[in-house]
Amino acid sequence: MNENPRETRDRDEPAAPRRRTEQVRDAVLGAAGELMLEGGLAAATMEAIAARAGVSKRTLYKYWPSRGAVALEGFMRNAASSWALPDGGSAVEALTVLVASAARLFAGTSAGPLMRSLIADAQSQDEIATAIREQWLRPRRAVAADLIRRGVAEGEFRPDIDVEITLDLLFAPVYYRLLLGHEPMTDAFADAAVAHLVTGLRP
Amino acid sequence: MNENPRETRDRDEPAAPRRRTEQVRDAVLGAAGELMLEGGLAAATMEAIAARAGVSKRTLYKYWPSRGAVALEGFMRNAASSWALPDGGSAVEALTVLVASAARLFAGTSAGPLMRSLIADAQSQDEIATAIREQWLRPRRAVAADLIRRGVAEGEFRPDIDVEITLDLLFAPVYYRLLLGHEPMTDAFADAAVAHLVTGLRP
Amino acid sequence: MNENPRETRDRDEPAAPRRRTEQVRDAVLGAAGELMLEGGLAAATMEAIAARAGVSKRTLYKYWPSRGAVALEGFMRNAASSWALPDGGSAVEALTVLVASAARLFAGTSAGPLMRSLIADAQSQDEIATAIREQWLRPRRAVAADLIRRGVAEGEFRPDIDVEITLDLLFAPVYYRLLLGHEPMTDAFADAAVAHLVTGLRP
Amino acid sequence: MNENPRETRDRDEPAAPRRRTEQVRDAVLGAAGELMLEGGLAAATMEAIAARAGVSKRTLYKYWPSRGAVALEGFMRNAASSWALPDGGSAVEALTVLVASAARLFAGTSAGPLMRSLIADAQSQDEIATAIREQWLRPRRAVAADLIRRGVAEGEFRPDIDVEITLDLLFAPVYYRLLLGHEPMTDAFADAAVAHLVTGLRP
């Protein structure tokens, strides 16, 4: 009973609601990113986003409960492509790539401002904080934790290291520079940070 | 010159200008801290601070240009007592104390929320960002940098380490946990983090 | 079964539009009346009418351009039955019946609220104002004017009266009480008002 | 002149708060009147009034809970001067002046639109309806009722007339024409209406 010309998706398409919805989401997320780049994070008010995206505020609030939620989805969309971790190579190499790709992501056009906005809002809105932890931090930390454990198992790392603390040591510098801005965010910085950490400070 | 620059009026000033200034500052900073502890950072509006402190908004804006400035001074006052770094001992010990005292400060009653508010506001207000860097980060990083350089000179650390990056690696984990909140902020965490960093991950 | 006078299209009409039309109109007008009785005039939004009537807003706007238009038709439907003016009797009697029937109509369940909504909307929408005047006021005033002129011709009324002003004097009290609500709308009021007017105030 | 320039009211002025308050009220009421004259009643939104008056919406809502409240006060201010009823003369003359002055008021620049807006809003907001009745209708009806009773006592009117109904008959035509707009509002109309009513229709 699929002779119906209006509906052709046969086997793998989920449901394809995407009427105008997807266009709206794109316009909103694009507008939010632009505004943050242009006028700082403070310029990305819900009102300005709606105006820039040519979208009504009502529609905005239908999909996202707050500015932070817009930033979260915008960031996620930007970040989606940054999941290239090399399957081959040593644990150290893989971790270096992981941290460097985060640094590169934040240094890129919109993801940096979006994440800064996100973490700023997370300080006063618990839902945002939880969302960042659950949707962004946890999966990446899980991947890195596996790499660390693999490194331990293969003798690449010392067996007595604390995985959680090592994760913090790995990723923290990137967020530290992102949020405090005392030094620029570069790939070289990420590489050197991981190298220092792996080697330690002792002679 | 006057040994006490704050108070010069000797005989004829009608009603003591310096009068309540200090009380006002105390009341405001206390109120700001309380509000942040009670209702989250979002509760500490300038209006609420003024009301709680029994101070007019006019007076508030006379001394502090923004909410971030109040938080900055409040934080500085809380942090003033946390400058106990032991002159004796090895560089590693001193750095451990330094990082652990930062962790303890943030875990204490108001300094944590104040710093979180501060960094959140710094994302959209450059003056706040600059103030944090100049008044808070720089002096502490300078002290730590001296310790690191001393450790290198005395052979405690490898001679080829990058001081700036090492500073980031040292302090970043504390801010990372403060702002992301994925794990609690404890002294043990600070100690372990420095220990891991110093020793490195390799066997 | 095509004796139905509402549907005569013989050869070229495309596809029988009349289908549910009449049911829709009934449902909408009924819903509008109910909503006005229940939640005051403010409750009868186009959205609420559509929801209550189980009709889409699209359909609503197909038949009526505005809330006022719905109210107008609803009122007209309610008012259709109130055109019983006695052919026999004196002019005074006939006018009394005419005014009293208006009062009774407005005192009935939905016609009062509908007319109040209508006149309220007429203050800011000219089409509504015009529609009330043309479709409601004018025919009734024409009938009453005939009665007045007949009364003059037959010596029942003074020959020097101004017909337009007399019409205003006759009908105004009913609308005045309907809209200002300072006193209840009763048949006795209508009767007494006409009686006072006819007799005058002088002894 | 006065040793205290800030305070001159000596014995009978109530309290004179009038800081900037009075300027704000004037600006708002003026803007509301203008907007109603220019763009019809629908143009006088709270937002437009605030913008036109150079007043923030916050201030607007501090003094008036709704658009109707603004209209009420604007109307009252316009109407304040229209209370010239001649103490001398017959009851008929006084009533004629009273009704004619109402007609003249409504025909003047802003009072007409303001009252139309007011009565329109009264249809869906009870507070407005009550306010009109208490603050506008009742006092004027009371004055007119006294005149009617005086006329009865002095033999100018028939002793068996119903005062309430007579009040309705007197004032209703003015509101009827104001709200339905089927004929213009003129002094001559008001005079003729009272004359017809007093004399009656019978020969």
Next chain:
DNA sequence: GTGTAATCGAGACGGTACGTCTCGTCTTCTG
């Protein structure tokens, strides 16, 4: 019956205005 063409429900959408909130400036009055 089956196809064709319309109507209809549902509701997404861009807008406008609502009424509330905080900010940062400014004015008034009191101690």
Next chain:
DNA sequence: CAGAAGACGAGACGTACCGTCTCGATTACAC
């Protein structure tokens, strides 16, 4: 005259309803 009180302009917030629109499901008639 410093400071508490708070009025004020500005403008973002989140919500409601408007009137337009697109989508599928339903339905009536033609074939």
